[in-house]
Amino acid sequence: MAWNRKLLRVDLSKGTCTSEALNMQWAQEYLGQRGLATKYFIEEVDPKVDPLAPENKLIMATGPLTGTPASTGGRYSVITKGALTGAIACSNSGGYFGAELKFAGWDMVIFQGKSKKPVYLSIEDDKAELKDASHLWGKTVFQTEEIIKKSHQDPQIRVASIGRSGENGVMFACVVNDLHRAAGRSGVGTVMGSKNLKAVAVRGKNGGGAIRDPKAFMAATVAAKKVLADNAVTGQGLPTYGTQVLMNVINEMGALPTRNHRDVQFEDARKISGEAMHEKRPTDGKAQLVTNAACFGCTIACGRISKIDETHFSVVNKPEYWGASGGLEYEAAWALGAANGVGDLEALQYVNVLCNEDGFDPITFGATVGAAMELYDLGILTKEQIGMDAPFGSAKALVELAQMTAKGEGFGKELGLGSARLCEKYGRPELSMGVKKQEFPAYDSRGIQGMGLAYATSNRGACHLRGYTVASEVLGIPVKTDPLVTEGKADLVKAFQDATSVFDSAGVCVFTTFAWTLADLQPQLDAACEGDWTMEKLGLLGERIWNMERLFNNAAGFTAKDDDLPPRLKTEPAKTGPAKGLVNGIDKMRPEYYKARGWSAEGVPSKETLARLGL
Amino acid sequence: MQKSLHIDPNKCTGCLQCEMACSFENHGVFNISKSRIKVFNFEHAGRKVPYTCTQCSDAWCMTACPVDAIRIDATTGAKTVHEDICVGCKVCTIACPFGTVNYVAETGKVQKCDLCGGDPACASACPTGAITYVDANWTGLDKMQQWAGKTDTQPRANA
Numbered sequence: 001m002a003w004n005r006k007l008l009r010v011d012l013s014k015g016t017c018t019s020e021a022l023n024m025q026w027a028q029e030y031l032g033q034r035g036l037a038t039k040y041f042i043e044e045v046d047p048k049v050d051p052l053a054p055e056n057k058l059i060m061a062t063g064p065l066t067g068t069p070a071s072t073g074g075r076y077s078v079i080t081k082g083a084l085t086g087a088i089a090c091s092n093s094g095g096y097f098g099a100e101l102k103f104a105g106w107d108m109v110i111f112q113g114k115s116k117k118p119v120y121l122s123i124e125d126d127k128a129e130l131k132d133a134s135h136l137w138g139k140t141v142f143q144t145e146e147i148i149k150k151s152h153q154d155p156q157i158r159v160a161s162i163g164r165s166g167e168n169g170v171m172f173a174c175v176v177n178d179l180h181r182a183a184g185r186s187g188v189g190t191v192m193g194s195k196n197l198k199a200v201a202v203r204g205k206n207g208g209g210a211i212r213d214p215k216a217f218m219a220a221t222v223a224a225k226k227v228l229a230d231n232a233v234t235g236q237g238l239p240t241y242g243t244q245v246l247m248n249v250i251n252e253m254g255a256l257p258t259r260n261h262r263d264v265q266f267e268d269a270r271k272i273s274g275e276a277m278h279e280k281r282p283t284d285g286k287a288q289l290v291t292n293a294a295c296f297g298c299t300i301a302c303g304r305i306s307k308i309d310e311t312h313f314s315v316v317n318k319p320e321y322w323g324a325s326g327g328l329e330y331e332a333a334w335a336l337g338a339a340n341g342v343g344d345l346e347a348l349q350y351v352n353v354l355c356n357e358d359g360f361d362p363i364t365f366g367a368t369v370g371a372a373m374e375l376y377d378l379g380i381l382t383k384e385q386i387g388m389d390a391p392f393g394s395a396k397a398l399v400e401l402a403q404m405t406a407k408g409e410g411f412g413k414e415l416g417l418g419s420a421r422l423c424e425k426y427g428r429p430e431l432s433m434g435v436k437k438q439e440f441p442a443y444d445s446r447g448i449q450g451m452g453l454a455y456a457t458s459n460r461g462a463c464h465l466r467g468y469t470v471a472s473e474v475l476g477i478p479v480k481t482d483p484l485v486t487e488g489k490a491d492l493v494k495a496f497q498d499a500t501s502v503f504d505s506a507g508v509c510v511f512t513t514f515a516w517t518l519a520d521l522q523p524q525l526d527a528a529c530e531g532d533w534t535m536e537k538l539g540l541l542g543e544r545i546w547n548m549e550r551l552f553n554n555a556a557g558f559t560a561k562d563d564d565l566p567p568r569l570k571t572e573p574a575k576t577g578p579a580k581g582l583v584n585g586i587d588k589m590r591p592e593y594y595k596a597r598g599w600s601a602e603g604v605p606s607k608e609t610l611a612r613l614g615l
Numbered sequence: 616m617q618k619s620l621h622i623d624p625n626k627c628t629g630c631l632q633c634e635m636a637c638s639f640e641n642h643g644v645f646n647i648s649k650s651r652i653k654v655f656n657f658e659h660a661g662r663k664v665p666y667t668c669t670q671c672s673d674a675w676c677m678t679a680c681p682v683d684a685i686r687i688d689a690t691t692g693a694k695t696v697h698e699d700i701c702v703g704c705k706v707c708t709i710a711c712p713f714g715t716v717n718y719v720a721e722t723g724k725v726q727k728c729d730l731c732g733g734d735p736a737c738a739s740a741c742p743t744g745a746i747t748y749v750d751a752n753w754t755g756l757d758k759m760q761q762w763a764g765k766t767d768t769q770p771r772a773n774a
Contacts, residue, residue, distance in 0.1 A: 067645060067646075068635075068645055069632060069635045069636065069639070069645065069740065071742075096631075099631075099647075103646045103647070103648065156648070179658060203648075204646065204648065205646070205648040205649075206646070206721075207646065211645075214639075225742065229742065239628075290661035291661050291662075291663075292628060293628055293629055293661075293663070294628035294629050294630035295630070296630065296631055297630055297631065297632060297635065298628070298630050299630060299632065299742035301628035301630065301743070303628075305661040306661075307661070323658070323659030323660070324658065324659055324660055324661030325658075325659075
């Protein structure tokens with residue numbers, strides 16, 4: 001249906017909902033979702049704005065392929081200035097919510113201002129209204145979704161909401177939709193909470209714009225689906241093991257950050273791997289994994305649905321956690337597990353469910369626990385301060401700290417700051433393992449050099465989804481590069497970042513890029529969208545989006561020195577594995593990258609670059 | 616040969632490609648609320664189940680219709696709604712034990728699966744084989760084969 005050509009503007013201060021025509025010239029220049037919403041955001045918001053001030057805005061945006069039969073065509077993104085980072089934030093989510101928003105006839109929703117009291121937005125096709133949410137405030141994501149569906153007497157409503165962590169000011173709160181899909185990173189849920197916006201409930205019965213050429217579009221989507229089905233990663237690896245297929249692979253690479261990046265290999269990696277999720281437990285004879293699951297329109301189906309062992313200490317006498325729920329995915333399993341040295345698969349799944357239930361990012365949470373455990377190990381944080389013994393490897397501490405963070409109690413409040421603010425507070429800022437105050441995901445950049453550059457230059461802080469050179473350096477997609485060297489990584493990172501910007505703006509999932517290149521996406525976009533969507537246009541589009549985001553961050557006060565890694569990764573060599581003896585070569589790669597980007601030595605896009613990109 | 620939709624919920628991932636295909640085939644739009652096949656998600660059990668009309672031989676909906684708007688398609692055996700005759704009384708929706716005939720407020724008529732005239736779009740769109748279109752006489756064949764595979768062909772030592 002490409003674009004609906006219509007956006008909804010919600011002024012929370014005034015309590016109004018207004019329909020606006022979508023700027024179709026911008027749609028031609030920025031496509032949709034990440035690109036188009038960021039364009040709107042940058043045009044309307046002062047880069048210096050306090051992320052939690054009413055003047056910050058928050059946009060939920062779909063892409064032109066959202067709500068179409070294109071494989072994985074169900075994505076939406078939440079764009080704002082991130083609470084955690086202070087940088088441009090764009091968190092992408094699957095599930096069914098994005099497609100429903102499209103079916104209701106909208107391309108995006110722009111939230112501005114701040115409501116005096118808690119509200120939720122109800123959308124039923126053209127009709128949009130703010131409703132009182134005082135009865136929902138203090139409720140979890142799971143409860144909120146259930147109450148809204150019941151009160152509207154419509155089980156087919158799709159809900160995106162924040163949990164208690166978003167209300168309590170946890171700096172890394174998510175927006176969670178469809179129970180266990182999340183716009184997860186950078187604290188986009190924290191911004192939503194700061195506006196007293198609890199949830200968005202959508203039902204779309206009549207929407208749906210026109211696909212430019214339906215016949216060509218169907219042919220293009222069928223061909224592209226075959227590419228996914230025939231590919232070993234998207235056709236077999238991801239459906240069978242999910243992203244957890246990576247746990248043992250990355251550990252073997254010597255790139256599995258362990259105990260706050262002190263180590264690069266985890267002795268219990270196998271116990272928390274995708275393979276382990278398939279194994280029958282001795283206690284009840286059942287595997288943790290129940291089934292795989294797809295988001296809307298997805299023919300890969302990497303999602304995991306699991307059941308926790310009912311006899312595990314974390315859920316004994318808590319039957320509400322005995323049912324099937326989402327997880328574990330690789331990033332969460334790593335952050336909650338290896339990053340803390342915890343090898344208890346059941347504990348990890350329980351904490352993962354808590355993250356979904358109360359809407360906080362398991363990557364930042366897990367990494368923050370890892371930092372706290374190191375502070376405890378060094379004697380900087382005491383048992384009294386934390387409220388318990390918290391050595392590396394303690395599943396009990398992990399579980400209790402997650403419960404405290406979800407409820408906003410005790411030391412959970414301090415964990416809610418994220419590792420950068422926590423480590424700063426206790427005088428050891430260098431122990432926060434991240435970039436731009438956002439924690440690293442599950443790849444150690446000493447063992448996968450390109451990822452160090454991708455993290456350092458990611459526009460939303462450390463992130464694997466902005467330029468996933470793991471694909472090339474580990475899996476050989478599209479070509480194999482040596483993970484242990486810095487040579488060639490500047491161009492590689494740039495290419496991944498630019499291509500990903502296009503996928504994130506189209507409405508499809510970045511996981512398609514294990515099999516698809518832009519050449520597979522192009523015919524689908526071209527058939528769906530008005531305009532002439534050539535490969536050349538898409539190439540420029542990705543670079544344009546990247547530079548636009550960069551300009552925002554520079555104006556917000558970020559400089560080249562923020563494109564850096566913590567000292568540990570630059571000075572403490574990997575102790576074991578293939579990367580033994582190596583540190584990350586970020587200082588060598590950064591200038592090469594700036595040059596490849598057409599930026600100055602200070603990381604500022606040159607006039608020529610901006611002119612070439614039409615910025 | 617009469618054919619029949621065959622649904623294997625264990626293979627369903629919940630991607631809703633079937634619902635998209637159905638709405639496009641029958642309404643020319645991509646909107647799952649218009650689909651005649653529905654995938655139900657039983658979250659706590661971790662089950663996703665596609666469900667639509669099973670085309671009963673002795674169809675309650677057809678018997679109940681007071682204006683003879685539901686008729687048998689001679690080629691496919693599908694019970695099809697003739698919209699020009701349907702008066703939207705909804706008696707068929709009460710008569711159907713499975714709930715697979717549904718009223719559509721926008722048209723004032725009912726709709727149900729008509730097997731797309733013999734080439735069901737949902738089955739073509741399903742990426743996992745959870746929905747297939749098979750010889751109606753053999754709708755249980757795959758299960759039968761699975762059980763057959765479990766039989767022990769070796770003589771038992773202690774028999």
